[in-house]
Amino acid sequence: MKTTRADPQPADFTDVRATNLAVVLRHLRANGPSSRASIAASTGLNKATVSSLTGHLIEQRLLRETGLSGNRIGRPGTALALDGSAYAAIGLQVAADRLTALALDFAGDQLLLWHRALALPGDPAGAAGRSVSAIAALAQRAASRVRQQGRQVLGITVAVPGLVEEGGTVRLSPPLGWSDLDLRGLLSGSLRQPDLDIAVANQASLAALAELRHNGDPRLDLTYVSGASGVEAGIVADGRLLHGARGFTGQIGRFTLGPAGAPTLADLAGIEPLVRRALPGSDPESHTDLAPAVEEVAIRARTGDPATLAALRDTGGHLGQGLALLANLVNPEIIVLGDHYAALAEWILPAAEAELARNTLAPAAGGARLTTSALGLHAAALGGAVSHLDRIDTGSLPARG
Amino acid sequence: MKTTRADPQPADFTDVRATNLAVVLRHLRANGPSSRASIAASTGLNKATVSSLTGHLIEQRLLRETGLSGNRIGRPGTALALDGSAYAAIGLQVAADRLTALALDFAGDQLLLWHRALALPGDPAGAAGRSVSAIAALAQRAASRVRQQGRQVLGITVAVPGLVEEGGTVRLSPPLGWSDLDLRGLLSGSLRQPDLDIAVANQASLAALAELRHNGDPRLDLTYVSGASGVEAGIVADGRLLHGARGFTGQIGRFTLGPAGAPTLADLAGIEPLVRRALPGSDPESHTDLAPAVEEVAIRARTGDPATLAALRDTGGHLGQGLALLANLVNPEIIVLGDHYAALAEWILPAAEAELARNTLAPAAGGARLTTSALGLHAAALGGAVSHLDRIDTGSLPARG
DNA sequence: GTACTTAGTTTAGACGCTAACCAAACTAAA
């Protein structure tokens, strides 16, 4: 427990309590069901304190007893586990082509995963209006579903590509054609549930959260790289998302070095340019939904098509230069190639790794490990839900009700 | 008080106490001398708590009463101020050409500022050995001096360009010709004071700390850009230094995009290349001490020499591209041009600002404000000392003694 | 059945914050 806010922020016993409740929750999240005694032993908390804390959490329906764990000599312990039955968190993911909704219970189990086509019409103004309605409707449906199951909704977070302010305003999203759109406010208005926690955040950042939780080690410095819309990175440092002054972090796609008009990293290492180059004959309009095109590229690569392989190598090389930039600037322990990059990792990784090593100052000592995401195309939706679980795991228990 | 460590870390009363001691210290640091009552009023702490906290701090000689502050109606308060007389912190800065030592008392007042020439010989191994001896000697002298004044030394931090691990090993420092040098260990051995807190850190990061304190707002997202050795950045996010997995952050100079051998940002926007270009006739060997050369460039610029001005514009433009990268990746509120860049800011800034704006995604909404450092060439030494004051300001009081 | 081992609760105590009260020290006004 250490002061993070630089602004003076006094502490009292409730903070101690919150911190220790969080310690118990995170221990169970990381290590699975445990007895009170083993929690006390491995966290360093006193047995009496653990009893008090777990009693509090059971009362809040965040924990439940799951039978005995009599593994050895002595009195068997009663195993405690996260209780998923009382709460749920919802994540939505907005892409140019489709909408994804995902719900997790508090234990982290997936309750639903819905996809819905989303056609962004030509008219940007109309597009935003209609898209917002679709998002609100899907959020409403997902919330209703989990409420039918008797769960309280902890919150809804919407993942969006581009620049999203912490207040929930989408300042600029080229892939969606949005700018200065108060998405959080619009959704709050549509859903008419003032006590519901609604948030909007960048999709790569949320995907990084999901990846962090998937990895298991919450202290890992991890960066997630998304190619779903431009090239974006989500950066976790010191166990927390890098937010920046306004929340506009990880915009790696604009990276360029040279005269005006020189190609950017998004031009050189983006998925869309890759598809255009690897599938030259096809209609570019049909690539608004990238997933099938990426699949087609993978099929050609598997057949050994030289032009496709060259394009992939080239993309990988340039991507590696971008990753080197990340590695040199924020020095993550691992960089996770996400969404479409993960689908093409087999052919992209070698060149990316080579360029990453070539452009990292001390590749052996400080270079980032490159890995591939296993979370698929809805990592950001998952991250949106995870963000609410994380809030509880850091001590902000849900309001009594 | 909020949990930062993701690893379960239980809290107890001592954490509450430490947090609230820190609240009082930071309030006084930010607002100057105040009475107990006004501290209570503006921090939200109870009057009784403030009395207890300040009593504790006075006993530790971190605070002292400085007379009455009877400004208005009612009983006048006794003003409390930071007490500089009992403790001092030392920062050392290692550059290719010279060594700087600086000491601050706990109130933040400068106690000494020493410079010493440091000639790095050709033989790297010998260079490290001799340099380390010189550093140790200077540190020893500075420590002795402040001890003669009756002050306890809180710690010594050495600022070094390049990759420095958190344990104090310099993994790679091209400007110094060092690699895998356990500088902290060597200094600890030389100084033979096992209870003395010795640290080694990257110079740009420490300069960023100094700049943050100089600015006054400890919640500012700030990035410091150093041109003293290559191009390095120190990044403060969420009020804390960005450390990364191993401490290798801010290495912006390696930034490149293109085939192998393409110029890096350090080639295009570095101070050394600028000097070589602006002062073509002079002996490059004589530029190991950059400061006079930079002064010469400034003189030529002031006379309006077209070639010099063009070189400066060019450097500024490329630097702006690098800053845009920083702005897009970590979204700082302000970017501070440090050391030699600050000396040449008059000519570099316009082009840098233009390129920064051109390459930032949403310049109006999220663009970083470019400013110039006022701390000169020893900002990192200052930051080294400041880092120890910061540790106390965040609640780690010095050991009783 | 007795001894041993481990789990979880109870109890006593310490710590540090808060709220309420009180004395001190000053100004303002009668």
Place this chain on the structure above:
DNA sequence: TTTAGTTTGGTTAGCGTCTAAACTAAGTAC
């Protein structure tokens, strides 16, 4: 000069939370 009002700073009682130690509970080992 007195009296009322205001603000400071300290004191006391009470409360919440953690810790240590004792105690009860529930199993295994022999």
